[in-house]
Amino acid sequence: MTALPRRRSALFLPASNPRAVQKARSLPCDVVILDLEDAVAPERKREAREAALAALAQGFGERETVVRVNGADTEWGADDLALLATARVDAVLLPKVGGAEQLEAARSALGASGPPLWAMIETARGLMALPSLAAAAPAVRLEALVAGTNDLALDLRVRPDPNRTPLLPALAQIVAAARAGGMTALDGVLNAHDDIERLAAECAQGAMFGFDGKSLIHPAQIATANAAFGPDDGTVEWARRVIALFADPANASLGAVSLDGAMVERLHLAEARRILALIGE
Incomplete structure (x- = not known):
């Protein structure tokens, strides 16, 4: 049987940080996500886009490569998609997806033969749109849903405890939609990158909920995610x-x-x- 994608650990890093990009080529993460959005200051957006293209051309070995673009409602989003349409990238990650129309617009911009899509679910609108996203997945080539737990908590105005109690219903919805659409489901990041005990607990919880892996913000988190999302x-x-x-x-x-x-x-x-x-x- 052909091996399925292993997406236990998906590491976000700023595309504008050459040292982080170079280091990622030696890390044991399954996915590298070059970020053009939250991790990049407005005045460095163009520089980050060019750096991402150069990094993609060089490649990351066996690791999957994904680029998170700026939103379509920003001044950078359209240019991000235009340049990635023919880039050597495994997928394009769309931020704050709130409806199938965003997926369709991105697919049109990237072209039918362009890279597949991944979608961040980080707003109340995104949660409400999950059934339509799952239904649209085959046509727009949507391959993964990524929980954006930081933004989601802010948008919902909840106050997560260490067990993420108020977010658990949303996490379950994201996994259900991913399964309905034949997609990968990735759990959200933990900002406390040096709290490995808490990370292990979140990874165990995410695996119990059915997530395939976890998005990460620091290399020190990779080993814990890889172990938790096994299989053991x-x-x-x-x-x-x-x-x-x-x-x-x-x-x-x-x-x-x-x-x-x-x-x-x-x-x-x-x-x-x-x-x-x-x-x-």
Whole structure:
């Protein structure tokens, strides 16, 4: 089976920071997100765009490369999309997506054969639009939803605790929409980049909610995210055993089989295959 994209760790870095860009080429993150938006001051937008194009031309090895552009309602957004239409980039990340019309406009600007889209969900409008985004995903080639938890908390006027309690319903909605549209779901960033214990707890929570990985702001966060969004050795072994169980001719006509005292069904077989595909088996 062809390996599926591993997006356990997606590291944001300012495209205008050459040292950070160069360092990213040696980091164990699955995705590099070159940021043209929040991490770049207005007076450096043009410089950052040119730096991103140069960095993309050089490449990042096996890491997926994504560029977060400025919004279409800014003076830089249209130029960002125009230059990325033919760039060597794996996807374009749109900020503050609030409706399918934004996806359609970006697809038109990038062209039908241009790079796929990713979408940041960081506003109340974005949450309300999730069903339409999922429905539009195949036509506009939307591949991922990214939770923008910082902006989302501000827009909703909630006060997150360390468990992110008021954001949990929104996180569940984002995962559900991603699954409905056949997309990857990435959890939001943790600003406290030196609090590894809190990061581990957020990653475990995100994995429990069904996220495929986490967006990050610092290289020190990568190892924790990669470990949390596995799959771990125990899960891989379970997947291998499930596949072997249903491959046994004696179970060919069975819809459910007992494994270690628990019933596994053919729906678990599909999940087992997905897990092994993540590690290239």
